Amino acid sequence: MIWEVFRQEEPGDYHRHVGNVHAPDREMAKQFAQIQHARRMQTNSLWVVPQSEIGEVDAEDAAFGGTTDKSYRWAMTYNDIDASFAEEVADSEAEQREAARKRREAMEEADD
Amino acid sequence: MIMDLETVKDRAGPRQFGPGDDMPEEYRKAATRMIQFHANSEVMGGYLDKEFTRKAPSLDRKLANTAKVQDEIGHAQLLYRAAETLGVKTRDEMLDELANGEGKFLNCFHYPVDTWYEAPMIDFFVDGGAMRRQATLKSTSWTPYAHAMDKVCFEEGFHVKHGESILRELMQGSKATQERTQETFEVWWPRIIQFFGPPNDESHHNDFAQDVGLKTATNDELRQSFLNMYIPKAEKYGLEIPDTPRIEYDEESGRYELAYDELDWDEFWTISKNEYPGSKEQIGSRRRRQEAVEWVRDALDSWESEATGVATGEAAD
Numbered sequence: 001m002i003w004e005v006f007r008q009e010e011p012g013d014y015h016r017h018v019g020n021v022h023a024p025d026r027e028m029a030k031q032f033a034q035i036q037h038a039r040r041m042q043t044n045s046l047w048v049v050p051q052s053e054i055g056e057v058d059a060e061d062a063a064f065g066g067t068t069d070k071s072y073r074w075a076m077t078y079n080d081i082d083a084s085f086a087e088e089v090a091d092s093e094a095e096q097r098e099a100a101r102k103r104r105e106a107m108e109e110a111d112d
Numbered sequence: 113m114i115m116d117l118e119t120v121k122d123r124a125g126p127r128q129f130g131p132g133d134d135m136p137e138e139y140r141k142a143a144t145r146m147i148q149f150h151a152n153s154e155v156m157g158g159y160l161d162k163e164f165t166r167k168a169p170s171l172d173r174k175l176a177n178t179a180k181v182q183d184e185i186g187h188a189q190l191l192y193r194a195a196e197t198l199g200v201k202t203r204d205e206m207l208d209e210l211a212n213g214e215g216k217f218l219n220c221f222h223y224p225v226d227t228w229y230e231a232p233m234i235d236f237f238v239d240g241g242a243m244r245r246q247a248t249l250k251s252t253s254w255t256p257y258a259h260a261m262d263k264v265c266f267e268e269g270f271h272v273k274h275g276e277s278i279l280r281e282l283m284q285g286s287k288a289t290q291e292r293t294q295e296t297f298e299v300w301w302p303r304i305i306q307f308f309g310p311p312n313d314e315s316h317h318n319d320f321a322q323d324v325g326l327k328t329a330t331n332d333e334l335r336q337s338f339l340n341m342y343i344p345k346a347e348k349y350g351l352e353i354p355d356t357p358r359i360e361y362d363e364e365s366g367r368y369e370l371a372y373d374e375l376d377w378d379e380f381w382t383i384s385k386n387e388y389p390g391s392k393e394q395i396g397s398r399r400r401r402q403e404a405v406e407w408v409r410d411a412l413d414s415w416e417s418e419a420t421g422v423a424t425g426e427a428a429d
Contacts, residue, residue: 012127012255045132072172073179075269078277083269086240086341088247092269099266 003029004054005037006047015047023048059110065103074100117324124325126251127258131197139324143254144200146326151191152210152217153242158184159398160221160234167228176274180235183267190263194256211399213386218242220303222383222391229292232282233300235275236345241307241338243268248334253325276345283349290350297346298354305357306380308335311372339368 003023006015018037023029029048038046071077075093083089114134115123129135135143162181168174192203201209209215220238246268250261282293309331321327343353353359357374361367382388386395 011130012258014259070175070179072176072274073270075273078270078273081273081276081280083273085345086244086272088243088265089240089269089272091247092243092265092267093273095266096269 001025001029002051003033003048004051005029005033006049007037007041007043008045008047009042011044013044015045020051021048076100121323124253124323126253126325126328127255128253128325130255135198138320139326140198140200142320142324143257143326144195144198146321147191147195147198147254147257148201148206148209149216149218151188151195151206152215153221154184154188154191155210156217156221156394156398157234157238157242158188159394159401160225163225164228164231164235167231169228173278176270177231180271180274183271187260187264187267190260191257194254194260197256198254207402210395211402213392213395216384216386218307219380219383220300220307222386222388222394223303224390224393227292227296229282229296230300232275232279232293233296233304235271236279237275237300237304237342238307239268239271239275240342241304241334243272244338244341245308245329245334248327248329251328257326279349283351294351297351301354302357302375305335305339305370306375308332308338310377310380335370336367343368 001022001024002020003026004020005018007018008015018041021029021032021036023032026048030046033046033048037043075083075089075096083093115129115136117136117138120129120136120139123129129139158181161177161184165174165177165181168177192206195201195206196203206215210217218238220234225234243265246261246265250258250265252258252261279293282289285293312330312332322330339359343359346353356371358371360369362369379388383391386392
């Protein structure tokens, strides 16, 4: 049986997918995950999840974010407004700008 | 790990505790009260905001408004999930409490809206204030709450900028439009100041929530930083700050000194008990809509119990 492994580095961090292990049951999956994925990397906590329990939808199946122009839901669209007056608004816009950039790059790559 | 209250206070810090920690009851109850209040406010804010979709003057504004309402309801879902991780109440219990009038939520969402001029009051000033507070909650000690704030803050920048864009548009409109906006601002301004609660010494829950790291900023700190940022914004667009309550900027301390006694605290405390006429109207109208789509929840629940053999009653609302 295959178990997907998620590692959290520090308390309060997100658990991030780091790989998987073969194991006959949950207890051994936790053992193997420790050995394979937490021996050197800084680790606060591990999750193991049976691979068969994970549902997936990918870019082949779905047009994530839609196929029509939805620029109205992005902070950058309102570019006559200066967000710099409030740090949290500026941060949010910067995060959205970065997300939009990655999304655009992925779409351009797919077109090539 | 089992923790007593002293250990919790010693270890309190950003994202220090999570579902794997055996937290004392006082902590779990205080965190539940705070996150449930926040989740309820997202629901009630979303319901208030959806009124603006019909009143929006252009298709662009309608689209942006529906996207915003969708975000707010999504925030409520994230927050009810974060609250559930404390093991005090289920989501169903919290939603029932909101419907039957026990659930508490932010003062500004107890005032029904009926004009587009009110849109920037909510979408710029109230959302801007909420975002100030939410940015500080990224450092709350309950990790699932902090994680919810990561996503909420990522999205809110659009809301606040869109709200400011509406204000800008109105204040560049005809003289009559500018006057209506100013009149609306005068009605909302005291409510917006009260959004941050009473002065610190009158707040009931502040000290404990700060001692255990749930809150990282006081009401007064948040209100001061809000006034520092948003008074110049209001003035930039030509809004005049109303005379009541008196606000004076003290150059030396860098603080806005407020005449708190000029605010209507009777109304504020009536609202905090859900007993204001607007409270009943807003809670009732949401309850009726919740009831109207009960068949959807029932269908999801019966589908889930057929698929899993377990009835959970936990379908999305």
